[in-house]
Amino acid sequence: MDPVAEVDVEHEKAVAARAAAALVEDGMTVGLGTGSTVAHLLDALAVRGVAARYVATSPRTEERARSLGLAVEPFGSHEHFDVAIDGADQVVPEGWLVKGGGAAHTREKVVAATADRFVVIVDSTKPVPALRPPVPLELLAFGTASTLRRLAAVGPVRVRPGAGPSPDGGVICDYLGAVEDPGALAGALGSVPGVVEHGLFPPGLVADVVIGRGDGVEWRRVAGPG
Numbered sequence: 625m626d627p628v629a630e631v632d633v634e635h636e637k638a639v640a641a642r643a644a645a646a647l648v649e650d651g652m653t654v655g656l657g658t659g660s661t662v663a664h665l666l667d668a669l670a671v672r673g674v675a676a677r678y679v680a681t682s683p684r685t686e687e688r689a690r691s692l693g694l695a696v697e698p699f700g701s702h703e704h705f706d707v708a709i710d711g712a713d714q715v716v717p718e719g720w721l722v723k724g725g726g727a728a729h730t731r732e733k734v735v736a737a738t739a740d741r742f743v744v745i746v747d748s749t750k751p752v753p754a755l756r757p758p759v760p761l762e763l764l765a766f767g768t769a770s771t772l773r774r775l776a777a778v779g780p781v782r783v784r785p786g787a788g789p790s791p792d793g794g795v796i797c798d799y800l801g802a803v804e805d806p807g808a809l810a811g812a813l814g815s816v817p818g819v820v821e822h823g824l825f826p827p828g829l830v831a832d833v834v835i836g837r838g839d840g841v842e843w844r845r846v847a848g849p850g
């Protein structure tokens with residue numbers, strides 16, 4: 625039997641989300657990511673009922689958070705968040721992440737970079753020995769065809785089928801080439817004019833990775849900001 629088939633992924637997401645929700649205390653400012661693991665986080669935060677101030681990385685997170693009674697504010701003039709909590713598509717032992725399966729990686733990276741502590745919550749299928757494609761990209765809508773031609777020098781990229789524009793009007797694409805050196809690839813993708821953001825998150829951005837495993841969590845400390 626396939627061992628992965630036995631993993632109760634939704635349960636593990638909820639377990640990791642509950643563990644991270646316990647970090648949130650009254651008066652904190654909190655960045656909220658996007659995705660199905662974050663949906664569990666929102667549930668857990670609503671149950672905790674702490675008086676925190678939240679900023680959401682996507683309209684769907686904002687809507688769900690508000691429907692649960694969480695106090696969502698515009699990003700506005702927040703200089704920092706005490707903590708930001710978000711999911712990921714892949715995480716390697718060194719702390720590099722791939723994010724953007726939900727097409728929200730640009731806002732997610734901005735919020736993560738604004739947080740004193742960026743905490744990643746995943747189920748046990750997300751840790752991998754080495755990053756692999758796809759790596760999500762957001763391109764400026766202006767001149768997309770030209771940007772795609774320049775990106776071809778880095779590797780194969782396609783517009784994500786069925787993906788509409790990002791909340792900021794960007795075109796969601798995926799880089800499909802090899803990911804041998806994440807730092808070098810991040811540099812190459814980020815240096816192409818017209819690339820708004822890529823889904824490679826460096827270990828320096830990540831403080832903690834909380835992995836749901838069965839009924840428990842594995843808590844990994846990463847380099848973190850600063």
Ligand code: 5RP
Pocket residue numbers: 657658659660661662710711712713722723724725726727728729732
């Ligand atoms: C959205 C993301 C998500 O955090 C990532 O895709 C993981 O999603 P999920 O929790 O649904 O597995 O980066 O842009």
